[in-house]
Amino acid sequence: MSISRRKFLGWIGAAGAGSAIGNTALAGGNKHFTGYPGSYAVLHDTLLCVGCRLCEAACNKVNELPAPDKPFTDLEVLNKKRRTTAKTYTVVNKYESAGKKGPLFRKIQCNHCLEPACASACFVRAFKKTETGAVTYDSTVCVGCRYCMVACPFEIPAYEYDKPLTPRIMKCTMCYSRITKGQLPGCVEACPKEALTFGKRDDLLKIARARVRKYPDKYVDHIYGESEMGGTSWLYLSGVPFSEIGMREDLGVTPAPDLTSGALAVVPMVVGLWPVLLTGIYAISKRKEKIAEQELSEAVRTAAENATSKAEAKLAEALAKAQKEKDAAVEKAVKKALEEAAKSQAKEDS
Amino acid sequence: MNKGRSLLRWAGFLAVAIVSIYGISVHGVEKISKNTSPVRADVIKIDAMTVFGKLERPPVEFLHEAHTEALTKKNKDCSACHLTEKDLIMPKFKRIKDTGKKEVTDIYHKECISCHKEMKSAREKAGPVECGGCHREKALYSSSRQPMGFDNSLHFRHSKAQEKKCERCHHEYDAKAKKLFYVKEKEGTCRYCHKPETKENVSSMRLASHIGCINCHSKNIAKKIATGPVKCSGCHDLAEQQKIEKIKPLLRMERKQPDAVLLKTAKKGVVIDNLNKMNFVPFDHKAHEEYNSTCRVCHHESLKQCSECHTLAGIKDGKDVKLEKAMHQSGTDKSCQGCHDIKQNEKNCAGCHVFMGKTRKKEDVSCLKCHSTPVPEKGKVLSPDQEKALAGAMLQARKPVTGTYKEEDIPEKVSIKNLANKYEAAEFPHRKVVNTLVKNIKDNKLAGYFHNQEGTICQGCHHNSPVAKKPPRCDNCHGKPFDPENPLKPGIMGAYHQQCMGCHKEMGMAKPVGCTECHKEKK
Numbered sequence: 001m002s003i004s005r006r007k008f009l010g011w012i013g014a015a016g017a018g019s020a021i022g023n024t025a026l027a028g029g030n031k032h033f034t035g036y037p038g039s040y041a042v043l044h045d046t047l048l049c050v051g052c053r054l055c056e057a058a059c060n061k062v063n064e065l066p067a068p069d070k071p072f073t074d075l076e077v078l079n080k081k082r083r084t085t086a087k088t089y090t091v092v093n094k095y096e097s098a099g100k101k102g103p104l105f106r107k108i109q110c111n112h113c114l115e116p117a118c119a120s121a122c123f124v125r126a127f128k129k130t131e132t133g134a135v136t137y138d139s140t141v142c143v144g145c146r147y148c149m150v151a152c153p154f155e156i157p158a159y160e161y162d163k164p165l166t167p168r169i170m171k172c173t174m175c176y177s178r179i180t181k182g183q184l185p186g187c188v189e190a191c192p193k194e195a196l197t198f199g200k201r202d203d204l205l206k207i208a209r210a211r212v213r214k215y216p217d218k219y220v221d222h223i224y225g226e227s228e229m230g231g232t233s234w235l236y237l238s239g240v241p242f243s244e245i246g247m248r249e250d251l252g253v254t255p256a257p258d259l260t261s262g263a264l265a266v267v268p269m270v271v272g273l274w275p276v277l278l279t280g281i282y283a284i285s286k287r288k289e290k291i292a293e294q295e296l297s298e299a300v301r302t303a304a305e306n307a308t309s310k311a312e313a314k315l316a317e318a319l320a321k322a323q324k325e326k327d328a329a330v331e332k333a334v335k336k337a338l339e340e341a342a343k344s345q346a347k348e349d350s
Numbered sequence: 351m352n353k354g355r356s357l358l359r360w361a362g363f364l365a366v367a368i369v370s371i372y373g374i375s376v377h378g379v380e381k382i383s384k385n386t387s388p389v390r391a392d393v394i395k396i397d398a399m400t401v402f403g404k405l406e407r408p409p410v411e412f413l414h415e416a417h418t419e420a421l422t423k424k425n426k427d428c429s430a431c432h433l434t435e436k437d438l439i440m441p442k443f444k445r446i447k448d449t450g451k452k453e454v455t456d457i458y459h460k461e462c463i464s465c466h467k468e469m470k471s472a473r474e475k476a477g478p479v480e481c482g483g484c485h486r487e488k489a490l491y492s493s494s495r496q497p498m499g500f501d502n503s504l505h506f507r508h509s510k511a512q513e514k515k516c517e518r519c520h521h522e523y524d525a526k527a528k529k530l531f532y533v534k535e536k537e538g539t540c541r542y543c544h545k546p547e548t549k550e551n552v553s554s555m556r557l558a559s560h561i562g563c564i565n566c567h568s569k570n571i572a573k574k575i576a577t578g579p580v581k582c583s584g585c586h587d588l589a590e591q592q593k594i595e596k597i598k599p600l601l602r603m604e605r606k607q608p609d610a611v612l613l614k615t616a617k618k619g620v621v622i623d624n625l626n627k628m629n630f631v632p633f634d635h636k637a638h639e640e641y642n643s644t645c646r647v648c649h650h651e652s653l654k655q656c657s658e659c660h661t662l663a664g665i666k667d668g669k670d671v672k673l674e675k676a677m678h679q680s681g682t683d684k685s686c687q688g689c690h691d692i693k694q695n696e697k698n699c700a701g702c703h704v705f706m707g708k709t710r711k712k713e714d715v716s717c718l719k720c721h722s723t724p725v726p727e728k729g730k731v732l733s734p735d736q737e738k739a740l741a742g743a744m745l746q747a748r749k750p751v752t753g754t755y756k757e758e759d760i761p762e763k764v765s766i767k768n769l770a771n772k773y774e775a776a777e778f779p780h781r782k783v784v785n786t787l788v789k790n791i792k793d794n795k796l797a798g799y800f801h802n803q804e805g806t807i808c809q810g811c812h813h814n815s816p817v818a819k820k821p822p823r824c825d826n827c828h829g830k831p832f833d834p835e836n837p838l839k840p841g842i843m844g845a846y847h848q849q850c851m852g853c854h855k856e857m858g859m860a861k862p863v864g865c866t867e868c869h870k871e872k873k
Contacts, residue, residue: 048848050851052865101855101856101858102855184832191844192843192844192847192865193844193847193848193851194831194840194841194843194844194845194847194848197831197832198832199832199834199837200834203834203837206837207837207838210837210838211838213707214707214708215707215708216708217681217708218704
């Protein structure tokens with residue numbers, strides 16, 4: 001195949017540029033999605049959390065999760081940093097911070113992003129951002145690819161590795177079934193210090209701002225989750241920089257689908273266009289081959305023809321020469337015979 | 351087989367080489383750390399050349415005490431390195447002033463290296479002679495130098511030792527005659543004139559204090575009189591600083607400062623007009639002298655009256671900080687209200703005050719606590735003595751509140767049954783808690799003055815309702831959580847836990863630990 005690497009890349013580049021032309025900017029307005037109106041959320045005031053683990057116990061109970069290895073009353077487990085697993089939707093971790101009276105605590109669970117990365121990564125739409133604010137999961141359609149686990153910036157979804165036949169993704173549901181019945185999420189109901197506040201996201205943002213304004217010395221002037229990853233339905237207040245209580249501060253404010261939609265939107269184009277493009281490239285190169293072949297056979301033919309005519313000419317020449325020599329020999333022989341006849345005539349005469 | 355053996359031999363060589371290199375380096379490190387600690391108070395960074403532009407090589411770390419020790423052993427004193435001017439040892443190395451880049455560089459290179467070389471040739475332990483030995487990229491030591499200050503206690507000890515001859519330290523500068531002179535009762539702290547950097551005719555605080563303190567101390571040592579430190583660590587090491595004797599109780603400074611000051615918006619001796627009718631504030635100057643270790647806490651730039659620089663409208667001398675801000679700015683210890691706010695973070699106060707928001711605008715009643723006496727009618731002028739007398743009388747009239755209601759009016763126990771479904775009722779020792787809080791602040795004048803009623807202390811918990819002998823119970827206001835009409839009000843369970851646990855934490859109480867110390871397990 002006579003296609004150079006340079007040429008191939010050139011074509012691909014041209015194809016890419018072509019597909020880029022005519023695309024309109026996605027974020028054309030000054031409005032962006034800030035969650036379903038009236039959707040619920042939870043505000044976690046980490047300054048009020050005392051690390052009693054009652055939320056963990058309540059979560060375990062209302063979600064009917066398996067009993068833990070160590071009881072929820074054992075506060076020793078706080079000495080180790082934990083993460084959510086297939087058997088625990090939520091964990092509380094302890095953090096030490098210099099200059100603070102006593103340790104700090106933070107509860108970890110699904111943050112229920114306004115535009116969830118897990119849902120955007122899932123090609124069977126097992127995840128859904130419901131209008132309540134909860135991000136729910138449908139195990140009946142899940143194929144277990146675990147893309148959601150890779151996509152989640154908070155490393156929340158967990159996988160039932162111990163159930164090879166019926167594995168599910170396990171994560172906090174914001175107690176979807178309870179909140180649709182007008183009940184509080186299990187953890188919120190159990191929290192003795194109201195370190196967790198349940199309510200409409202808009203109201204919670206107001207509460208959070210009011211607290212920061214009332215106690216400017218106590219709180220960091222930031223509501224984590226208001227805009228992180230495009231906003232989440234779990235909001236946090238802290239008295240120290242959020243990185244000190246193990247929260248990522250490098251996530252930016254762009255929702256995950258916005259980051260991936262550009263690349264993912266090219267997929268149909270690529271899927272649709274590439275066969276045509278590649279067939280075209282193939283046809284073009286095939287045609288070239290064909291032409292080259294034709295030219296070659298033509299050349300061979302002319303070359304052969306040339307060779308034949310030359311040979312014939314040579315032969316004719318040789319033949320003519322031979323004829324000439326032959327004629328000369330006959331003539332010579334005749335002449336000699338005539339001379340000899342004349343000689344013998346003269347001898348007879350004498 | 352042969353090949354294997356030679357490989358083994360090579361491996362052996364390598365192992366020996368690695369071990370010996372490693373061993374040597376470890377040994378070297380050990381040697382340094384054995385002789386000198388890497389954290390010291392006497393680390394001087396020699397970067398004198400910065401005044402002449404960018405440094406060409408890294409600044410030199412100089413261990414002052416290592417040098418004084420080495421020189422003492424050779425029976426040499428300060429004059430080995432320091433020049434003397436007018437009978438005073440000067441702090442700069444082998445020079446009085448930084449004259450020029452070349453000169454200063456040469457002084458260091460010539461003097462340091464020649465001495466190091468001398469000692470080296472005498473086979474003594476000597477400092478480096480090559481460039482990189484002194485100009486190191488990476489610091490070997492870190493400085494634990496603490497700034498030194500002259501607090502009221504130290505001042506008192508010095509004035510006693512100097513037989514109250516203030517002029518031995520305090521002076522003014524006559525720019526025309528280029529001389530120092532002394533004016534009685536014009537004394538201020540050194541830092542009012544001696545700023546961090548040397549300016550024309552005024553040496554930096556660092557230079558001035560080292561010339562003043564060390565010369566006097568070393569002369570006393572020569573005379574064998576008990577005196578202050580001359581070594582770096584004596585003043586700048588934290589442990590040494592804590593050993594400095596504190597005098598208690600302190601006598602007042604003698605500079606004719608007022609006992610009481612009448613803070614007002616009009617200038618001294620000016621007729622009080624209709625524009626400036628803010629109520630007078632009596633200020634207990636004498637008491638505040640005791641509360642602070644140095645005058646500089648409030649008088650940060652000079653010992654003038656606040657309002658001379660911080661006028662109502664603000665002037666350049668006061669960096670445009672208006673009188674209002676100078677008195678009320680929160681988040682600083684320079685203003686009245688800011689400093690009082692900081693006091694609220696103290697252990698005995700924080701239990702209640704941590705829950706009180708820091709709103710800029712206080713209630714009127716709290717404004718009137720300070721702004722207590724109305725301005726007299728138009729046209730009246732108060733002489734300075736009259737002002738002081740009025741302020742003193744106003745302070746006298748203040749009646750601090752140190753107690754609360756009678757014992758029998760305070761409920762002894764409160765039984766909290768809100769979690770009766772899970773636990774036995776929690777028995778709250780109400781009277782004991784009240785008594786402890788009252789006891790803790792009994793001698794606190796600030797609390798005594800601002801807690802203006804006997805029921806004020808109750809408001810630490812019984813907030814948001816007027817002061818009363820029988821205030822509402824917690825559950826009269828707090829009910830179910832997350833009330834959309836009242837989003838900032840916690841539910842009853844949250845309210846109890848936030849209040850009780852928050853206060854215990856702020857007051858540094860170890861107990862209770864766990865749920866069952868308050869709530870008995872249900873049988």
